[in-house]
Amino acid sequence: MIKVAILGYGTVGSGVYNVLHSNGRLVTDRAGQEIEVKYVLDLRDFPGDPVEKVLTHEFEDIINDDEVKIVVEVMGGLHPAFEFTKRCLEEGKNVCTSNKELVAENGLELMSIARENDVNYFFEASCGGGIPIIRALNDCLTADDIDEITGILNGTTNFILTEMTENPGVSFSKVLKQAQENGYAERDPSADIDAHDPARKIAILSSIVFGSSVDYKDIYTEGIRQITAEDIRYASTLGYAVKLLAEAKRTEDGVRAYVAPFLVEPSHPLYAINGVMNAVYVHGNMLGDAVFTGAGAGSLPTASAVVADVIDAARHDGKRAYCGWKHDEKLVLASNDSVKRKYLVRIYTEDEGKANKVFSPDGFLDTISVGELEDEIAFITPELSEEEFSDKVKSFGNVISRIRFY
C-alpha cells in the first residue's frame, strides 16, 4: 500500500481521483501495490462529494505526513505550485504533475532537486494530454537517437484551424467564439492562440530528447490569430492543411525549434490530425518515423496520464527512473535564420510587378480556382532562408499575409 496526496481538486484533480477509484483494481495490479488517496488539498469545501472525507485545506498536513510517498500536483499556475513541489521533493516525496507552465519554467531546478533527494518528478500529462509521449521517449524508444520531434500540441488551435477548414469562409474570431462557448477555448485564449502553450510543451519534449533544458522563451513562437478564412481557402485549394506545428530538430548547426502555423501536405503524418486531437511525430535514426496520436486535453485523458505517473512512481518506490532530461546546463538553440522554405504570399493586385522583382515567383496562383478574392493575388516563393524572406518582405512593404510551407 502506498499513500498519495492530490494538490488541487479542479478538472484534472477530480479526474485523477475518479481514475484511481474507477480503475482501482487495475491500478493496484499494475502498480504492484494498492494506491490510497490519503489527502486532497483544496481551499474549497465539497459537501456531499466522496472526496470530503480526505479533504484538507492545509498543505502542512501533507508535507508533515511521512506516509505520503507520492504527491499529485494538479493545481496549475506557478505559485504556490512551485513552492509546494519543491518542498515535497526535498521531503523525499515523489511528485507527479500535469502543470506544463511549472515544468517549462522551473523543470530544470525541480529535476535537480528530485535527483538530489533520490525521488522522481514525473510530468507525462504536461505534454499531449493522454498521449504517453514522455514515457515513450524515456522508456520505449530507448535504442534510438531521436533527431526530430514535431507535434500538434494544442487542441484549441487545432480545433479552430479544423473548423475553419471544414467550414470555408468562416472567420477566425467566429470559430474562436464558438470554441469558447463549447469549452474548447479559455475565456482568455492567449496561451493557446498565441502559441505559448505549445511552445512550453515542445520545450519540455526537446529537453527530454536532447538532454539539456530548452527555454520556451528562446523558441520562435507565432500563433494563429492572424490566420484568415482566405488563407485557409488558399491552403485547401492547394491541397494543403494549415496546422500549428511545434518542432525541434537537430541540424548541423545545433538544435532548432519553431512554433508556427505551417502549410502541411497530405502525405505528412500530421496532415490528418483534426479537431481537438494532438499528435507527436518522432524521427529516430534506427526506427525511422513514428507517430503518437490521442486526446491532448480533457479531464479524464489528462488524469489517465497523471495516474500512469503515479503507478510508475509506485513501481520505482525508492529508485530513480530514467529521464533523458538529465543535464543541468541550458541548451542554446541555433538560429533559424538560414532555414530554407517556400512561402505562400498574398499581396494586392497592384503590387504584382514589384512582387515579380522582389520575390521572383514562378507565377501567380489561379485566383479563379481559389474563388473571387477582390484586389488580391497570391504566389509561392522559391525556397528562401528565413533571413532572405524577411528582408524581402521588409523591402516589399505591403504583404497581406504569408505562411510557411512545411
Next chain:
Amino acid sequence: MIKVAILGYGTVGSGVYNVLHSNGRLVTDRAGQEIEVKYVLDLRDFPGDPVEKVLTHEFEDIINDDEVKIVVEVMGGLHPAFEFTKRCLEEGKNVCTSNKELVAENGLELMSIARENDVNYFFEASCGGGIPIIRALNDCLTADDIDEITGILNGTTNFILTEMTENPGVSFSKVLKQAQENGYAERDPSADIDAHDPARKIAILSSIVFGSSVDYKDIYTEGIRQITAEDIRYASTLGYAVKLLAEAKRTEDGVRAYVAPFLVEPSHPLYAINGVMNAVYVHGNMLGDAVFTGAGAGSLPTASAVVADVIDAARHDGKRAYCGWKHDEKLVLASNDSVKRKYLVRIYTEDEGKANKVFSPDGFLDTISVGELEDEIAFITPELSEEEFSDKVKSFGNVISRIRFY
C-alpha cells in the same frame, strides 16, 4: 556491464548488432550500464565481418556462460528457437525476441517459465515492428482499462492494398509480384496475404490487453487474396479504403477477435495508414482513443524494438517487469455470429431480382460512377449479423464478392 548473446545473424540479428554498436553511447546511458555483445550464434561464417570475433556455432557456449544475462533470439521459426529460449530462461537468462511465431505458439508456456525463474521474456518486436506498442500497453497506458485494440499489423498486405488503391485497375497478383521483387513480400507470401501473421500479432496483443492467452488459431482470419481491382474501385468510389484490420474487442458477450479486410471510412484513424506502415488503435476507458504508428518491419526498426527490450532487461536486472499477459489459462473467445455490420456485395446483373428478395438492399450502386463493369451490379446490405449474412449468401448462391464495412 551486462553481457548479451544474439541467436541468429540474419536480417534482424545483424540489425541488433548494428544498433548496439552505432548507438552504443546512448544505449549505455539509457540502460544504466554498458551492454557488450559476447556471442553471436549462427551456423554460417562471416569472414571479414566485425561479428567474426564474437561468432560461435555452438549454443552450448552461450548457455554455459554465466556472464551472459540477456539472450536475443532472432532466429525465427519454432525450432530450435523454442528449445533455446526455454533453456535460456531456465538458466536464469532474460530473453528478448522478435519471433512472433514462437510467442504466438508458445508464449504462455515461455512466460510461465520466465516467471518461475524470475527473469523476463520480452517480445516488443513481435508486433508492429518498431512501434513500441507492447511497452505502451504494459508501461504507459497503465491507468486505463483497454477495451479495444485494432491494428494494421502487416506491412506487406497494407502495401498491396495501398498500391491497388493508388493504381486503379491493377490486379492483386501483379502488385504481389511487384512487392516480391521489391522485397516487401516473401517468395511464399501465404503468412502475410492469408493473414496468419497479423492473426498471430493480434493474439499476442490481446493476450496482453485482456490478461489471458488468446490462441491465434481461434481467431476468425480472412486474408486479401480474393480482393480484386473491382472491389477496390467500388471502395474508392464510395470514399472508403480497403484495409486488412486485426481487431480484438471486449463486448458484453466476452472478447471477440477478427482479422479480415474491411471497408474503412475516412474519419477512422487507420484510414490514412498507407504503404508498409503499421498502426495500432487503442481505446481506453479514461484515455479514449490513441493511435501508435510506425514502420512495421525492416531490419533497423525491428532491431530498434529488440534493443529497447535489451535495455529494459538491463534496467530490470534481477527483477521482473510488469506484463499484462499474466494468467495461465486460455481466453475463450466469444462467437462472432451476432456481430452486426453492413456489407458491400457484388452480384451478376441477372440476379438483381433475387438480390432484392434475399438481401433487401436500399438500392443498387450507381455503376456509372464506378465505371463500366460488365454484367454486374453491387449493393450495400442493411445491418446484418454475421450469421444472418452468411445464411443469406448461402441461399442466394452466386455472389461475386463481399466485403465487410468496419
